[in-house]
Amino acid sequence: MTAFGSVFMPEMAISWFDGSDWSATEVVASDSIQVHPGAHVLHYSSTCFEGLKAFRHKDGSVKIFRMDKNIDRFAQSSQLLGLPELNKETTSQMIRDIVARFADEVPAPPGSMYIRPTHIGTEPAIGKAAVPSLTSCQYILLSPVGDYFAGGDKALRLLIEDQNMRCPPHMGMVKSGGNYAAALQPIMHARAEVQADQVLFCPNGDVQETGAANFLLIDGNELITKSLDESFLHGVTRDSILTIARDMGMDVQERELSVEELMERAAKPGCEAALSGTAAVLAPVGTLIYQGQELDVGNGxxxxxxxxxxxxxxxxxxxxxxxPYGWLTSV
Known part of the structure; x- marks a missing residue:
């Protein structure tokens, strides 16, 4: 089976910022991009990206889910990294045009077209460790993906890390490759040592997020998740799920959640936990591993x-x- 996100459309949309203006958008081959070996992104990680999806409906139309929300976060990440300012309307048009170009390739449900806008610092200057890149490039990659749960929907195992954090607190709300790199070693160790699927980062006992998804605790009619701050990613899927849960009459609580409260609630019959993200939407969590002990969440x-x-x-x-929320954009 092909790994999720490893197949790409043969072309992508791309635009370059030369220090004063953005170039006109071009459609180029997606299997290469030329940057100087001294490019800022390669040395100082001036990079951010987004992940969103386009879906094929039964009438043949193609709709992009919550594009505006993702573009807002893309622009915010760029600003927080000191990258050149994005024109959000231009980015929106780039996404719509490249998806329209490959509309016939958008898989039918449960598949979708994964969309990966990316912004990188391109200035060739290895002496600018504490200075932002004056030039940059944004491009839009497309990857047709199948059913995330094609191998079977299974409850995940999470290792609770109550000391270290996923990334520096002021970088948490930036969707940058450096944050994912920082979480990689703890995740690799957790997989090897306790066969965990992910690490739930809870610095000083404060339940935050895993290496690649937001965390939700569901206890009866209560849905509890950490309130938004700059220390963790403001997930679009998280926001969507909370909106739907409120409209279903659930008691949605965005607040601090301690490891102690999590473990106490998770042991109760009927309790649930889940990870929210673009790829899986909501992935169930069945086991929490903490201080050498394993605890089933609800019935596991x-x-x-x-x-x-x-x-x-x-x-x-x-x-x-x-x-009812106006989340879908037509291509």
Whole structure:
């Protein structure tokens, strides 16, 4: 089976900033990009990206899910990294045009077209460790993906890390490659040592996020997740799930959640936990590993409310339910 996100459309949209102006958008081959070996991004990680999806509906139309929200975060990440300012309307047009170009390649549900806008600092200057890149490049990659759960929907195992954090607190809300790199070693160790699927970072006992997804605790009608601050990623899927949960009448609580409270609640019958993100929407969590002990979340399986929330969001994305929030953009 082909790994998620490893197949790409043969062309991508691209634009370059020369220090004063953005170039006109071009469509070029997606299998190469030329930057100087001294490019800022290669030495000082001036890079950010987004992940969103386009979906094929039964009538043949193609819709992009929450593009505006993702572009807002893309522009914010660029600003926080000191990269040249993006023109959000230009980025939006780049996304719509390249998706339209490959509209026939957008898979039918449960597949989708994964969209990866990327912004990198290109100035060739290895002496600018503490100075931002004056030039940059943005491009839009497309990757057709299948059903994330094609291998079977399974409850994940999370190792709770209550000392270290995923990334520096002021960088948490930036969707940058450096944050994912920082989490890689702890995740690799967790997989090797306790066969965990992911690490749940809880610095000083404060439940935050995993290496690649936001964390949600579902206890009966309560849905609890950390309130937004700059220390962790403001997930678009997280926001979508919380919106749907509120409209379903759930008690959504965005607040501090301690490891102690998490473990106490997770042991209760019927409790659920899930990870939210673009790829899987909501992935169930069945086991928490903490201080050498394993604890089943609820019954240790896939929770009913998790499936219900994921199904509701998928139905909007796939055009099987009304979009009351205006989340879908036509191509």
């Amino acid at each position: 399986g896939i929770g009913e409310t998790t499936v219900k929330l994921r199904t509701a969001l998928n139905a909007i994305q796939w055009g099987e339910a009304e979009d």
